[in-house]
Amino acid sequence: MSLMVNIRKLYVIQFFSHLIPAYVIERLYWEERGMTIQMVVYAEIIFAITIVLLEVPTGIIADKWGRKHMLIVAALMGCCEFLILVFATEFWHFALVVFLAAVGHSASSGAEQALLYDSLLSEGKEESFEKILGRLNALDIVSIMIAALCGSFLASRFNFELNYWISLGSAVIALCLTLTLVEPRVANGNGTDEQPIPIRTYMTVSMRFFRDHPGVRLVLLSGMVTGAAISFIDEFWQTYLDRLGIPVFYFGMFSAAIFVLRLPGNLLAYWVKGWLSYKYLLTSAMLVLATSFLYISLVRDYSGLAVIGFICLLAGVLEPLTAGYLHHGIDSSMRATLGSYQSLGENAALSMIGLGFGYFSANMDIFGGFGFIAVVIFVFLIYFLWATKGRNRNL
Template identity: 60%
Template sequence: MNFKNNIWKLYAYRILQNLVPAYVIERLFWEQRGMTIQLVVYTEIIYAVTIVLLEIPTGIIADMWSRKKMMVISAILGYFEFLILLFATEFWHFAVVVFLAGVAQSVSSGSENALLYDSLLLCDQEDSFEKYLGRLNIFGFTSAMAAALCGSFLASRYGFELTYWLSFASSCTALVVSFWLAEPTVKSELDEPIAIQEYVRASLSFFKNNQAVCLVVLTGMVTGAAINFIDEFWQLYLSELEIPVIYFGLFSALFMLLRVPGNMLVEVLKNKFSYRSLLLGVTAVFAGGFFYLSIVHDFSSLAAICLIFLVSGVTDPLASGYLHHRIDSSMRATMDSFQSLGLNAVTMLTGLGFGFFSSRFNIFGGYGFIAFICGLFFVYFLWAFFSERSNIQDERR
């Protein structure tokens, strides 16, 4: 079987998963159905708790059972999410939807990368994992950008509900594509399967004994959490700059477009520069960029936002590739789930500080706190850069 075909199937799956025109008017639709801001916050808590509880167990199940089947389950849950939303009128309807979304995210987070890497491994192209993961992200960003632009137009012309029917159709097609994926044979270096209780222990032991991997993965967590606070709150920042709402759709498309070059060029960059240099440079840009956002309150700060988005495209495929090149296939989804869990944990912890400083000193104070966190991590990374104990290997495998 030619497992290279999994690549274009994963591309199609990612496109359909992100082709959701409903997201651009999601909060307005929920408000129309009776969901206040306070009720939305309750659903966000349900989502976060669901992911924290299920991230590692679902990764273990994927490694022991099947990565493809876990992605099929994720697609089925996505199908029911939009089906329920089309008829949702009560809080518990939306609570169920958010719970299903959390389960779906947990189920697919480690499985997708594991399926991609092992498919390339069977074709002796695992060294190109960063390139293909970057392309996968590009397809996702492009699809989301097109959905946002079309969704706002269709919602204004034909009403909110149409965007949800179109999103439901996209989820149905994604489910069909998930059935076409092929389960790659796992090339494990272990003599026999690991018992369930050993997965977590072995994963923690791996990170404990590989400080360089910890540093790279932690870099992805910190920068991933930081960029999340621009993703979620850039509208408020632009509002503080008194930019008219009519331009928000263009800014949304621009911010997604800026992530494309990093994902596209990551393969070239990692062959020209060391992992240490690339990650140190990204961390420095994040620290400086967020500091600029916090102290400069004019249109020039938009350039800082654009620069942060531009360099952020490199981090995810670079950090994921560094991890996957060094782990056994039998635990690939579990280890990736640890990375995802760590990202969510860092996001929640930094979110507490961001929320506190934003409430006390507005959005600029919140970004000042993120600049402080990124600055601290930059200092730590700089120390690790010259530390032999935390030396990051620059070879691909």
Template identity: 55%
Template sequence: MNNHYNVRKLYLIRFFASLIPAYVIERLFWESRGMTIQMVTHTEIIFAATVVLLEVPTGILADRWGRKQMLLLSASLYAAELLILVYAHAFWHFALAIVLAGISRSAGSGAENALLYDGMLAAGRAEDFEKILGRLNALDLVAAILAALSGGLLAGKFELELHYWLSVASALTVIGLTATLAEVRVRAEDDDDEGSQRNPLDYLRASASFFKTHADVRSVVFTGMVIGSSISFLYEFWQIYLARLAVPVAYFGLFSAVIMLLGLPGNLLAHRLLLRYGARPPLLAATLLASAGFLFAAFVHHPCSLAAMLLTSLAAGIAEPIATGYLHRRIESSMRATIDSFQSLGLNAVLAASSFGFGLASAHFDVFGGYGFVGALCAAYGFGICAPIVIKRIRCKVYHIEG
């Protein structure tokens, strides 16, 4: 009962959490308040550093204190972040908002997946985790598309500040919905009080031991990190890219909607690809798709390059449910949020490291150079690390069949 109740609530929470009209004009709004590309890159580094520092501690808190409580904290900080941005006029205002955003992301990332998976495990539906997660992501995108389309229309008629006030209203709705979630716990028979007796160092040791002894999980999860960090640059800087191509702002909402629409097929079909091909081949394909999209956008400064950029959104839609599901099927409930937080920590560590390269390339070659750097990074990982692993596994399967 609690599982079905939580799934319905999580659908609504994801919807309103993404119904944020401010995102479609975010970079233009920030630029109008004096924020340059390099300054925005600095806030990205601040965000990633905040998440890296707090991701694991908040995951531990979620496992010890409760997943619902951490989701409620996350929603409250999310609303505070948007409210600060309404009045932001200096770099430190934006930096403060980004710190709150980082804490909010850390508090919610591991907790949501842990609450969902444990609820499905308790209901005997754990095999449908990737399917439900894909649907959550798809609903997330539908709400973001509606926000983008409405935000684009509003941008031509009203001040950009209105977008943030409407976004604050959505964030407050998320707080109210999160308060109605039911906490779910799943314990093994020999694990009655283990979670309450562990101290933070025990969680860290157990998590480190898990990743050390599961090379297959490391490989799959790190591929998801590379794709996830790369797609962040598309979502954060496409507005500036369109502006450089002299695309009218009236079309920004439409383009944003199409980007997110291309994420739907991957999220909805990820579980089918997983069943048919396993985890690694779809992840390799997603990595190479992202690389092709970014490199084309970097070197072809023409509106036709926008079509290539859409490939990166398709790639992200495929990767996220597969990598997350692969991880959660191999961890115990009492450590679920903590180990999931390690995944997010790694993603943001990769994002922080690549942000330096993106910033330097953008400083010399504008946003085009930044996208070229990201495309080269994806290509190097895809051809240098991911592809050999996939080829080796295919060969092993062929030899096994022939034998």
């Protein structure tokens, strides 16, 4: 059986797994149920710590016993999240939700891209990885936009809870479709079948890989920091709009706009890598991100909305590039495990940055939190420039 059928199924699964109208009013819904910004940050830290603990183990499990099984776990966790949120009223309810979300994220983060890459590899089309991943991300964005527009319309006319029931239905459809995926055969770098590596050797082999490939290590570190920073835009743009006095009716249009801006980067990432070096791209991205976060922290008016849009435009190109840089350099036998390290590191960074973000948001509202992120990116940019000095040939 041609495993290209997995690609078609992944398109549909991605569409329904991101057709979640609850996300467009998530922060307002949580606030309505008693969650303050600082409480949300605590929940995000629970999310990040859980991922740090589970990312590598779930990647190992995916490599040894199947990527499809982990994707099923992730889809099931998504269904549980929305069912709980419909009835959530206490902090521990939300803490449980983010814990389940972290379990699902950990289960899918390495496995999803590994299943995609090995499905392409089995058909001799692995060079299309960035292109297909970009298209999958673009489809995600289209789905998110539809959900955002419908979600804000529904939220302005009905209670917020309706969005969560609809989201639960979409998650159930994604789960049913995930059950139909086909597990690709795992191959080593020579294209032959390979027996699973014993669990006790995974950690040492993984760490040796990153030690022996400093270029990969730097690209992933950059992806971790920039990804963590962008996560705070994804999580708190609703609070930012609320502070500017923008009605919830317009949230869907804004959400759709910032995701539309991610489309060009996702679709053209494979093309961009052929023209510019990773060092130049990442240096420019971090400089622009730091400046943009500083702007929305200091200039508290509608012009900040355009800057957030620019951040999302840049975000679209970063994820396919960093993922592709890793996957082109590793064997299938440990693809999900090593792929999990990026998510692990990103969430470790999210946890550490979140403490500062929560502190400054509590004292200076959301604007102070964004200012703190700007400082963090500037500091890492200095380190990146020092670490890549004289290393152009590797990046």
